Amino acid sequence: xxxxxxxxxxxxxxxxxxxxxxxxxxxxxxxxxxxxxxxxxxxxxxxxxxxxxxxxxxxxxxxxxxxxxxxxxxxxxxxxxxxxxxxxxxxxxxxxxxxxxxxxxxxxxxxxxxxxxxxxxxxxxxxxxxxxxxxxxxxxxxxxxxxxxxxxxxxxxxxxxxxxxxxxxxxxxxxxxxxxxxxxxxxxxxxxxxxxxxxxxxxxxxxxxxxxxxxxxxxxxxxxxxxxxxxxxxxxxxxxxxxxxxxxxxxxxxxxxxxxxxxxxxxxxxxxxxxxxxxxxxxxxxxxxxxxxxxxxxxxxxxxxxxxxxxxxxxxxxxxxxxxxxxxxxxxxxxxxxxxxxxxxxxxxxxxxxxxxxxxxxxxxxxxxxxxxxxxxxxxxxxxxxxxxxxxxxxxxxxxxxxxxxxxxxxxxxxxxxxxxxxxxxxxxxxxxxxxxxxxxxxxxxxxxxxxxxxxxxxxxxxxxxxxxxxxxxxxxxxxxxxxxxxxxxxxxxxxxxxxxxxxxxxxxxxxxxxxxxxxxxxxxxxxxxxxxxxxxxxxxxxxxxxxxxxxxxxxxxxxxxxxxxxxxxxxxxxxxxxxxxxxxxxxxxxxxxxxxxxxxxxxxxxxxxxxxxxxxxxxxxxxxxxx
Amino acid sequence: xxxxxxxxxxxxxxxxxxxxxxxxxxxxxxxxxxxxxxxxxxxxxxxxxxxxxxxxxxxxxxxxxxxxxxxxxxxxxxxxxxxxxxxxxxxxxxxxxxxxxxxxxxxxxxxxxxxxxxxxxxxxxxxxxxxxxxxxxxxxxxxxxxxxxxxxxxxxxxxxxxxxxxxxxxxxxxxxxxxxxxxxxxxxxxxxxxxxxxxxxxxxxxxxxxxxxxxxxxxxxxxxxxxxxxxxxxxxxxxxxxxxxxxxxxxxxxxxxxxxxxxx
Numbered sequence: 001x002x003x004x005x006x007x008x009x010x011x012x013x014x015x016x017x018x019x020x021x022x023x024x025x026x027x028x029x030x031x032x033x034x035x036x037x038x039x040x041x042x043x044x045x046x047x048x049x050x051x052x053x054x055x056x057x058x059x060x061x062x063x064x065x066x067x068x069x070x071x072x073x074x075x076x077x078x079x080x081x082x083x084x085x086x087x088x089x090x091x092x093x094x095x096x097x098x099x100x101x102x103x104x105x106x107x108x109x110x111x112x113x114x115x116x117x118x119x120x121x122x123x124x125x126x127x128x129x130x131x132x133x134x135x136x137x138x139x140x141x142x143x144x145x146x147x148x149x150x151x152x153x154x155x156x157x158x159x160x161x162x163x164x165x166x167x168x169x170x171x172x173x174x175x176x177x178x179x180x181x182x183x184x185x186x187x188x189x190x191x192x193x194x195x196x197x198x199x200x201x202x203x204x205x206x207x208x209x210x211x212x213x214x215x216x217x218x219x220x221x222x223x224x225x226x227x228x229x230x231x232x233x234x235x236x237x238x239x240x241x242x243x244x245x246x247x248x249x250x251x252x253x254x255x256x257x258x259x260x261x262x263x264x265x266x267x268x269x270x271x272x273x274x275x276x277x278x279x280x281x282x283x284x285x286x287x288x289x290x291x292x293x294x295x296x297x298x299x300x301x302x303x304x305x306x307x308x309x310x311x312x313x314x315x316x317x318x319x320x321x322x323x324x325x326x327x328x329x330x331x332x333x334x335x336x337x338x339x340x341x342x343x344x345x346x347x348x349x350x351x352x353x354x355x356x357x358x359x360x361x362x363x364x365x366x367x368x369x370x371x372x373x374x375x376x377x378x379x380x381x382x383x384x385x386x387x388x389x390x391x392x393x394x395x396x397x398x399x400x401x402x403x404x405x406x407x408x409x410x411x412x413x414x415x416x417x418x419x420x421x422x423x424x425x426x427x428x429x430x431x432x433x434x435x436x437x438x439x440x441x442x443x444x445x446x447x448x449x450x451x452x453x454x455x456x457x458x459x460x461x462x463x464x465x466x467x468x469x470x471x472x473x474x475x476x477x478x479x480x481x482x483x484x485x486x487x488x489x490x491x492x493x494x495x496x497x498x499x500x501x502x503x504x505x506x507x508x509x510x511x512x513x514x515x516x517x518x519x520x521x522x523x524x525x526x527x528x529x530x531x532x533x534x535x536x537x538x539x540x541x542x543x544x545x546x547x548x549x550x551x552x553x554x555x556x557x558x559x560x561x562x563x564x565x566x567x568x569x570x571x572x573x574x575x576x577x578x579x580x581x582x583x584x585x586x587x588x589x590x591x592x593x594x595x596x597x598x599x600x601x602x603x604x605x606x607x608x609x610x611x612x613x614x615x616x617x618x619x620x621x622x623x624x625x626x627x628x
Numbered sequence: 629x630x631x632x633x634x635x636x637x638x639x640x641x642x643x644x645x646x647x648x649x650x651x652x653x654x655x656x657x658x659x660x661x662x663x664x665x666x667x668x669x670x671x672x673x674x675x676x677x678x679x680x681x682x683x684x685x686x687x688x689x690x691x692x693x694x695x696x697x698x699x700x701x702x703x704x705x706x707x708x709x710x711x712x713x714x715x716x717x718x719x720x721x722x723x724x725x726x727x728x729x730x731x732x733x734x735x736x737x738x739x740x741x742x743x744x745x746x747x748x749x750x751x752x753x754x755x756x757x758x759x760x761x762x763x764x765x766x767x768x769x770x771x772x773x774x775x776x777x778x779x780x781x782x783x784x785x786x787x788x789x790x791x792x793x794x795x796x797x798x799x800x801x802x803x804x805x806x807x808x809x810x811x812x813x814x815x816x817x818x819x820x821x822x823x824x825x826x827x828x829x830x831x832x833x834x835x836x837x838x839x840x841x842x843x844x845x846x847x848x849x850x851x852x853x854x855x856x857x858x859x860x861x862x863x864x865x866x867x868x869x870x871x872x873x874x875x876x877x878x879x880x881x882x883x884x885x886x887x888x889x890x891x892x
Contacts, residue, residue: 012631040868078782080763081756083809090631104784108766111786140786232641233648237677244673246641275672286629288640290675301648325784339789400789407784407791 011218014092016110018137019119020129021098024150028119028188029082029095030060032209035195038084039063060188078102079109088214098129103136103372104325107410110137115144115181115216117209118169122155122185126168132358135374138176139323139412141394145173146182146212153187157200175361182212223284225249228312228388228396229305230341231260235290236612242273242290243299248341248395252291252305253282260303261386262314263478268294298471298611300618302343304386304396312386312396314422316480317350319414320399322369322377326408329368330377330401336408338379340387340399346449347401351378377411382449383480389415441550444524448482450625452524452553454517454546455617458533458596459559460588461574462566464605464613465530468559471614476526476621484520486513486529501585507538514542522549526625534593555624557617558599561606563588600624632816636669639804641788642767643673643751646802647680649792650749654710656738657682659694660839661824662753662805665813667705668822669804670751681708681745685737687730688713689841697825712741728886730844735890742799751802757809758869761884769801770794777888810869811862818855829853838869 017025033039043063051058063082079096096109110116116137120130137145147169155161162185173180184193185204192198194209207215227250235242252258256269270292272280283289304312324330330349338347353376355366369375390397390412401409445451455472457465469485476483492499496512499505510533520527533539539556546554566588567575578586585591601620603613629637646653655670655678657663670678684690684698702709714737720729742750756763766782768790783791794800805813817824827836827847834847835858848867852858 010631012634041865043868078764078779080760082763083757105782108782108785232644235675237675237679240675242675244644246637273675275675284629286634286637288637288644288673337793398787400787402793405791405793405795407789410784410786410789 010090011088012090012092013115013213013216013218014094014113015115015117015213015216016094016096016113016137016142017117017119018096018106018110018133019098019117019148020121020124020127020133021100023098023119023121023124023127023130024188025098025119026061026063026095027059028117028148028150028186028194028209029093030063031188031191032093032194033063033082033084034060035191036084036086036210078105081109086210086214091213096133098133100129100132100372103132106133107136107140107323107325110142111140113142114219115146116142117146117148117212118180119148119150120165120169122149122151122161122165125165126172128359130169131172132372134173134178135176135356135358136323138178139321139374139410141398144216145178145180146184146216147173147180148209149183149185150188152185152192152201153190157185157187157192157198159201159203162201162204172361181216182206184209184212222249222393222395223251225285225393226310227252227256227258227305227307228341228393229289230343230396231299231301231303231305232342233301234299234615240273240292241296241609241611242292243305244288244290245305245342246288247283247285249285249393250307251282251284252289254279257308258305259308259311260297260299260305261312262384263299263303263475265297265299266308267297270294296609296611298475298614298618300615302341302345304341304343311422312388312393313415313420314384314386315415315418315420316382316384317378317380317418318385318387319353319376319378319416319418320411321356321374321414322401322409322411323374324369324371324409326403326406327371328403328408329370330375330409331368337402338381338385338399339402340385341396343385345381345383345385347379347381349377350380352376353378384421384478387413389413441522441524445627448524449627450481450526451550451627452482452521453526453550453555453625454521454542454553455526455528455555455557455621456517456533456539456542457528457530457557457559458539458599460561460563460566460593461532461586462569462571463559463561464569464610465532465559467610468603468605468613468617469528469530471610472617472621473528475614475618482523482525484525484527486517486520486527486531488531491516501583503535503585503591506585507535510535510538511541514538514545517542518545518549518553521546521553526621532587532593534587534591536594536597539596552624555600555620556596556598557620558596558602560595560602560604565606632812632819635808635812636672636816638807639666639669640673642790642802642804643670645790645792646749646751646768646804647674650800650802652745652747653680653749653751654741654745654747655680655682655751656753657684657698657707657709658753658839659684659690659697659825660753661813661817661828662755662808664822664824665808665816666751666753666805667707668820671705678705678707681710683710683712683741683750685712685714685734685741687733687737687841689730689843691825691827691836691839691842691845693825693827694839697823701823710741710745712737715740727844730841731886731891732889735886739890747799748794749800749802751804753805754803755805755808755810755813761887765803765806766791767803767806768792769803770798771801771890773797776890779884779888811859814855814859814862818859828858830857 082093094109096106149165166183186193228248229245232245254269259266272283273290332349332352335348338345354363356374388396397413400407473483473485496509499509517527543554577583578589587593714733720732754762766785830850830853835850836847852861
């Protein structure tokens, strides 16, 4: 009887079995389960009955091929997993389809494995999918590979044939930088060299499959690397503001000074919070955690937390080795959605440098990367991205691409030939281009990656309009958006210097601001205005001006705070002066304020802190200004 | 990190990912051991709250102890609970076997509750080691408008970049426990002290290994009356977990057909 507490210390190890179609992957697994007495009770009898019904010899692969269609066609369609124990480990075996058609399922199975068995038919030798799978294992990050030469019974357990295939397969794997851990001759059907040494191949001195499984190295979690913690979400279920995410590399502790990329904000970690337990003293790679900061800060999903002295690369452009699963080919000029850790962004293919032939490993030029091919591309994002080169930190250096709603490719990042833009970020400017009258609004939307429009902040003096507007502007700018704030005081210093504060002059002030905001919207900008704008009629006129550009360009946002709160804040000392009678027609004191009857959004600065308000507005903008 | 820590961290990551990307969400709570672990993980992920409704697909035919457990823990865990009443037996396809018709009631009940609330995402506590067809599942598994599973064309899923973007009309089933095994579940229940329906523990030489409706679930012979004994029993048994679920065994592809039609 095993002691369950000792058993807890056993390691779970994931093995994927890949290789060309019909080279015997599923059979190997079925046999392995049978030989180690790991089949559930009755499974073997059930299997025999199914095969008898079909009038066929015992088919081991049926243990795994669960779908009716798989059994009918004797083809593995999708990846599956099955559990069994060796002397040393709990093993999860992942069976991956060998058929070219189902490469995306092979990739799904293989990507999470700690090690791989690459199965080669002794008669047929290395074939197309043997090479492709070998190459993909390498790209997916599976670093330990054992080659299994199957069907040795069909070549009379010939040592010579074994040697030929060993030479062929190692030559190929060397070419892609893979050193096989073992090369085992077996017969899955006959059970040779699987659980026990075969007497038919006395010349073979290496391990059996079962031994090989135990001899693979444990995969270590990268705690020694630089800290990388992509923000997954921000929670405020209670008084705390918790940044949630998983540590992808390194270690984080309370008191650490941390940097957010790409926004370049810094903060100090206050605590690592856990539900129903004391806060953590440290968190390591692999842990899903939540942290609070010493100061309130607006950050959002996709930002990468690092230590200040050891940040990720910042860039809008990078190189990638990419495997393509899409039905439509990848081409220069096409746009895709990129997902890198928790970040989502739009990228354009600016270069297709080379196509890699996985049969010959030759590189050749091309204009299209077709389904199931591998190539090197250059991608450019509209906004600055934070990542690492794949060779430096694999989890932060790999990404997937989406077309429409589907994952169509996976890639590994290299910065070869491109500089880290971290130093130049603050002077990043938009491209200069000449404006011609033939440029349409759609042209601008496509270039900017978002729609133009007006966010009209209205509310009492002291409600927080300008503070909020400036924060939102900064944030949108960092995301690479075209954004500009029209602020009351600034406009009155120039454009509207000739206007006073009588109701008529206020109306004219707002009319002009409304027209200017509409021009900005037409120019493709997200224009934020921060004016008390007390009258609904004036705001309706501003709406009409903006909506001449686009019927959905105007967004009325009520920045709401109680009069008492505003008067207490009194940032410019105006309420004091108004109460003292020094200012006439002051909104809320001696002039009316008409709250919006149907605003698109209400931001309550009484109830919420600034970061939450900023977040609310950014959320709204993400939803309404994004391009379909 | 030990094996259970790794599983926990991965499941929390999945729960948080779904909560951020897919709205509105809900979770199926069969009240069995797996879905209790799933709720526990949600409370860990979201700091004591379960920020979406939990649903029981109620056939009115669950075991009495299951209902008692529900009444207690809806309160203690402060759950936003939806009791989804499944359509009557008569509304299911009469061509099916008795077992399949019972399962079909749950499939119909699930479709109804999804439609009613327009859920885009549903968490389910299924595991790959339960059943060969389940082992082919994705963590984020999209379903068609009528709930069917296109198992021959599942999305690629690698590097934990899940499918969270969908065409209108699709919804997604999210499986945070897919990588867990039955023993993992019990070890975690033991470690975290998670309450379970007492039917799992042996009385008079019998216990339930898997809970379902009264008339289609059978207890197994067992003397395992504590979690330690259950874990010990699982180390040595070769009997599959769902052996007591009669609906899996009607025909060679009984379970596959149930799942393709939208069964959990």
